[in-house]
Amino acid sequence: MSLSLQDVERIAQLARIRVTESEAAGYRDQLNGIFGLIAEMQAVDTAGVEPMSHAQDLAQRLRPDTVTEPDRRSAFQAVAPQVEDGLYLVPKVIE
Amino acid sequence: MQWETVIGLEVHTQLTTQSKIFSGASIAFGAAPNTQACQVDLALPGVLPVLNKGAVERAIKFGLAIGARLNRTNVFARKNYFYPDLPKGYQISQFELPIVEGGSIDIQVGEGDKAETKTIRLTRAHLEEDAGKSLHEDFHGMTGIDLNRAGTPLLEIVSEPDMRSAKEAVAYAKALHTLVTWIGTCDGNMQEGSFRVDANVSVRPVGQKEFGTRREIKNLNSFRFLEQAINYEVRWQIEQIEDGHKIQQATVLFDPDTGETRMMRSKEDAHDYRYFPDPDLLPVKLDEAWIDQVRAGLPELPGAMRERFQRDYGLTAYDAASLTSQREMARFFMDTVALAGDGQAKTVANWLQGEVSASLNRAEKDVSAIPITPGQLAGLVKRIADGTLSNKLAKQVFEAMWNEGGEPDAIIEAKGLKQMSDSGEIERIIDEVMAANAKSVEEFRSGKEKAFNALVGQVMKASRGKANPAQVNDLLRAKLNGGA
Structure with missing residues (x-):
């Protein structure tokens, strides 16, 4: 698999990262290098090996369903750029 | 041409836990903005999610109630998209290995006693966190964000495209609503958004095997809107096709004021969520003893x-x-x-x-x-x-x-509402009524059955509604026929 410049632009757009044209070529080559590594690994015979979804072979710890967090809004909002009526304000978005 | 409607529903049910799915903040409805949004919900640097046992237990309960397969190992994944009410930049959901797969719910199709049972198959049900709320008005050109809802546990329940009309879709949504409130996994409060429905709707010529292109109607929060939105959407799709247009895959919103659906985003703008297993969360394992215990607690x-x-x-x-x-x-x-x-x-x-x-x-x-x-x-x-x-x-x-x-x-x-069943008393009233209504008595005796009802009415009235109607009937008829 090898990525085109358009693929890189699309990935950058999805990640909301601004990438210049010259940077894009560099990223393309680096990403293609990673795909090269993946291709090498895919040559390994994994028949009969169960896929892992996590690097550690452990199970998720569960927490009892109780409310443990107090209201700390004023502390959190003290470091927010802009707040009003208890809301965090952000540049207008509407979908 | 005859058209067939095909509908599948995705329902977001808010789970009845005390706390959030990955944090210890409260999920109580109606609190002042951001007073129930802790550092995990705000996605402050360095925080980690810890899964709520109560949320997993409710998902197991639901899976058992619909006869589904419970994945003994299930996995949380990141669904990536940017929106200000999603501070992490991803929603923690389940993708490849959801907790519940398969199962079914029976619905009644048709009216009254002619109703028949139809089985709707379920695809899956997975655990995920809700996003916060964006308020677009009244903030001088800014958007206000309330993260109280962020991290609220949801079980998203996805059906197969087994419904063939808006009525069936509503019957399924109602049956599902009955079930989740019955087993107590969701309070079912639609005004508060505890039970939200998305409908995938397509049409195809009757007899065609392949599905038509579907459009998804988002966020329907009442059964009435669900029915209206589907009916509108079906008419719109048929008109488009009959006018020679192709249906484009899209996400649409229903406007209750106009009763119409309108496009929110097309397939080109469709999100590319780039799901991958969340490295912050290990696979969830369900042991048999726990499942048996939940099963024993099912009503x-x-x-x-x-x-x-x-x-x-x-x-x-x-x-x-x-x-x-x-x-x-x-x-x-x-x-x-x-x-x-x-x-x-x-x-x-x-x-x-x-x-x-x-x-x-x-x-x-x-x-x-x-x-x-x-x-x-x-x-x-x-x-x-x-x-x-x-x-x-x-x-x-x-x-x-x-x-x-x-x-x-x-x-x-x-x-003094006791029914009068003393036949002597009733006879006395009948005698009075017959004496006062000689004309009706006459008419009945000359064959007018209608006059009988008029006399019964008079007797009931004279008894102030208390005479036993069956007794009045018998005694009155006997007296009229006896000629006394």
């Missing part, structure tokens, strides 16, 4: 109860379905029948679906707020059975019971 389910009501009490399928549409209603029915006797089951069913439901509707109240007890209703039904009350008098007693409280016997006594 009798609405489907089983419906069949039992038909079998044990001889109720019609319609009555049984109606009584099991809400768990409180079913419980009230069973408690009342236990006190009134099995023989009164049909009468109890009629009262619950008639006067009780009508009174609740008038008061805009839910069954849980019913102001009478099963004991009071059983007492009333017994007095109908033993002839103390006619149906008409029973309604008066019921109204008094509903509005002022009190036991039926005390109300009958206090208001």
Whole structure:
């Protein structure tokens, strides 16, 4: 698999990262290098090996369903750029 | 051309936990903005999610209730997209290995006693966190963000495209609503957004195997809107195709004011979520002992109860379905029948679906707020059975019971509502009525059956509604025919 410049632009757009044209070529080559590594690994015979979804072979710890967090809004909002009526304000978005 | 509608639903049910799915903040509704949003919900650097056992338990409960497969190992994944009410930049959801797969729910299709059972298959149900809320008005060109809802546990329930009309979709949504509230995994409050429906709708020529291109209607928060939106969407899609256009895959919103759907985003703008397993969360393992324990705690389910009501009490399928549409209603029915006797089951069913439901509707109240007890209703039904009350008098007693409280016997006594069954007394009234209505008597005797009803009416009126109607009929007919 090898990525085109358009693929890189699309990935950058999805990640909301601004990438210049010259940077894009560099990223393309680096990403293609990673795909090269993946291709090498895919040559390994994994028949009969169960896929892992996590690097550690452990199970998720569960927490009892109780409310443990107090209201700390004023502390959190003290470091927010802009707040009003208890809301965090952000540049207008509407979908 | 004849068209067939194909519908699949995705329903977001908010789980009835105390705290959030990955943090210890409260999920109580209606708190002041951001007072229930802790550092995990705000995605401050360095925080980690810890899974709520109560949320997993509710998902297991639901899976068992629909006869689904529970994935003993299931995995949380990141669904990546940018929006200010999603501070992490991804929603924690489940993708490749959801907790629940398969299962089914039966719905009743068709009206009244002609209803038939149809089985709707479920694809999957997965755990995920809700996003926060964006408020776009009143902030001088800015958007206000409330993250109280961020991290609220949801079970998203996805059906197969098994429904063929808006009515079936509504029947399925209602059956699902009944089930999740019945087993207590969701409070079902649609105004507060605890039960939100997305509908995938497509049309195809009758007989065609392949599905048409679907459009997804987002966020329908009432059964009425669900039906309206689907009906509009189906008409719109058929018109488009018949006008020679192709349906483009899209996400649309329903506007309740205009009754129309409008495009929110096309396929080109469709999100590319780039799911991958969340490295902050290990795979979730369900052990058999836990599953057995949850199974043991399941109540009798609405489907089983419906069949039992038909079998044990001889109720019609319609009555049984109606009584099991809400768990409180079913419980009230069973408690009342236990006190009134099995023989009164049909009468109890009629009262619950008639006067009780009508009174609740008038008061805009839910069954849980019913102001009478099963004991009071059983007492009333017994007095109908033993002839103390006619149906008409029973309604008066019921109204008094509903509005002022009190036991039926005390109300009958206090208001003098006892049915008159003393034949001497009834005969006396009949004699008076016959004397005063000689013309009607004459007419009846010359063959006019209608005159009989007029006379019965007069007798009932003279007794102020208290004469036993069956007795009045018999005695009056005997007197008219006897010529006395």
